[in-house]
Amino acid sequence: MDEIDLRSDTVTQPTPRMRQAMAQAPVGDDVYGEDPTVNALEERAAALLGQEAALFCATGSLANLLGVWLCAGPGGEILCDSQAHIVRAELGAHARLHGVGTRTWDSAAGVPDPAVVAALVAEPSDHLVATKAVELENTHNFGGGTVIPWPTVQAVAALAAERGLAFHLDGARLGNASIAAGRPLADFGRLATTVTLCLSKGLGAPVGSILASSRERVAAARGRRKLLGGGWRQAGVLAAAGLYALDHNLDRLADDHDNARLFAAAVAEQAPAAVPPTVPTNIVILGTGGLDAVATAAAAAAEGVRLSVLGPRQLRAVTHLGVDAAQCQTAGRLLGRLLGPGR
Ligand SMILES: *Cc1c(COP(=O)(O)O)cnc(C)c1O
Numbered sequence: 001m002d003e004i005d006l007r008s009d010t011v012t013q014p015t016p017r018m019r020q021a022m023a024q025a026p027v028g029d030d031v032y033g034e035d036p037t038v039n040a041l042e043e044r045a046a047a048l049l050g051q052e053a054a055l056f057c058a059t060g061s062l063a064n065l066l067g068v069w070l071c072a073g074p075g076g077e078i079l080c081d082s083q084a085h086i087v088r089a090e091l092g093a094h095a096r097l098h099g100v101g102t103r104t105w106d107s108a109a110g111v112p113d114p115a116v117v118a119a120l121v122a123e124p125s126d127h128l129v130a131t132k133a134v135e136l137e138n139t140h141n142f143g144g145g146t147v148i149p150w151p152t153v154q155a156v157a158a159l160a161a162e163r164g165l166a167f168h169l170d171g172a173r174l175g176n177a178s179i180a181a182g183r184p185l186a187d188f189g190r191l192a193t194t195v196t197l198c199l200s201k202g203l204g205a206p207v208g209s210i211l212a213s214s215r216e217r218v219a220a221a222r223g224r225r226k227l228l229g230g231g232w233r234q235a236g237v238l239a240a241a242g243l244y245a246l247d248h249n250l251d252r253l254a255d256d257h258d259n260a261r262l263f264a265a266a267v268a269e270q271a272p273a274a275v276p277p278t279v280p281t282n283i284v285i286l287g288t289g290g291l292d293a294v295a296t297a298a299a300a301a302a303e304g305v306r307l308s309v310l311g312p313r314q315l316r317a318v319t320h321l322g323v324d325a326a327q328c329q330t331a332g333r334l335l336g337r338l339l340g341p342g343r
Contacts, residue, residue: 004327006263007308009173009201009256009282009320018204018244025240029233030056031226037236041243045210048246049171049197050190053218055211055225056239060172060198061090062230063211065097066221067194068135070213071166073098076132078168079120082106083142085170086135097228101129110143112136114155121163133166134159138188139173139180142310144276145260145283145318147180150187157191166193175203176281179253193217202253202282203245204321207238249321256282259319259328266332270340286315288339299338305331 005011014022028034038056046054057063064086072078078094080086082104086094094100105116122131136156140146153169160167169192171177171185178185189195194213199205211221225231260282264275267286274286286307288296293309300307307315317335319328 002327003304003306004323004331005306006317006319006323006328006331007306009318012202012204012320012322014204014206014241017248018241021244022237022240025236027234027236030235031231031233035234035236035239037243038239041239041246042210044243044246045197046212048185048189049174049195049210049212050186050188051195051212051214053213053215055218055221056235056242057209057211057225058207058230058232060170060196060200060209061093062225062228063196063209064090064168064170065093065228066211066224067168067196067213068094068100068133069098069224070194070217070221071133071135071168073100075099075130077101077103077122077129078133078135079103079105079117079131080135081110081112081137081140081143083110083140084135084137085141085172086137088142103131107143110137110140110146111148111152112156114152114159117156118159118163121165131163131165133168133193135168135170137170137172138177139281139283141172141283144285145173145176145279145281147177147280150181150183153188153191160193167191168193169195171195172198172209173201173281175250176253176257179251180257180281199242199245202256202320203242203249205238205241205245208242210242252321253282256319256321259323259325260284260317262325263317263319263328263332266329267336267339269333270336274335274339282319284317285310286317286335286339288313288315291339296338300334303334305334307335
C-alpha cells in the first residue's frame, strides 16, 4: 500500500509541471536584486497580499522573524495567542536573536477576544516592557486550522491602530483562510503592518515563504535577512515554484478542506469523540482519549498512515495536494478503528 502522509502540508512534492517551471526560470543574482523570477514573485505576492512590497524568504520562520523584528524589536514586546507558532514553534528565535518579548492570551482554538487583547496592552512607562505589536495567526495551526473570523481580524487591527501598535499577521496558511472565508488574501493582508505567506505548505512549492509590508520596511528586512545569512543568489529556480504555486494552487486549497472533512467524518464513524466539532480548513486535531498518542501514531504508521503527534493525547492530520479524497477516507477509517471502542 502507498503511504498516506498526513503529518503536514509541508510534505508535498513539486509536480512535474512545477519542476518544468523551475527548470525554465530566468535567474540572476538576487543579492544584487537581479533575479527576474524572484522580482516577479515578490511583486506578485505583494499585490496579492495588499502590500507595497514583498521579500522572498527561505522559510516561514525567517519571514516571521523579520516581520516581528520590524514590528517589535529590539527590546519591545508582541502580544499573541499562547499557542501561536511564533512562541511555540520557532525555537524562541524572536527573543534569542532580536530581544523581543511576548505576552500571551488564551483562546478557544486560536480565536481571540479583542477585549482580552486590549487589556494586555501596557501603558507607556519607565518600568514596563513597551508593547509594540499584536500578532494573529490565520489560519491557526495549533488551534486546528481555525479561521480567525473577519470581524475579529478587523477588531484586532483597529485596536492596534488605536493604540499605536504594529500588527503582524502570521499567514503561513493565509491562503486556506482566504478560501474558507471567501475573502481575497489582500483583505487580510492590507490590515497588517507585516504579513507572511508560506509557499511551501498547501501551495505545494518545495521551499519558500513571503514577507510583505511597506517598501521601506521590506528594504530594512532585506538588509536584516542578509545579516542573518539569508541572502541568496540564483533563487529564481525556487521563486518559479512559488509563482507556479500562486497561479495554480490557491483555489484548489478548497479540495484540501473537503478532504479534511472527509477524513474527520470517516474517523467519526467509529470514534466520534476523537474528532473536533468542526473542521474549518485542512487540519484535523484528533483526541486519542485514554490512548497514548505516540503509540497510536506508530500503530497508524505500521498500516501506512502517518500523522504528527501534537501532545500526549493529541494527533494532527493535515491534508494537502499529495493526498486525494479516497486516501483521506482510507486514513480516516484506519484512525477510527484505532481510536474507536472496537479496537
Ligand atoms: C509552518 C508555519 C510557519 C513557518 O514554518 P517554516 O517551517 O519555518 O516554513 C509559521 N507559522 C505557522 C502558523 C506555521 O504553520
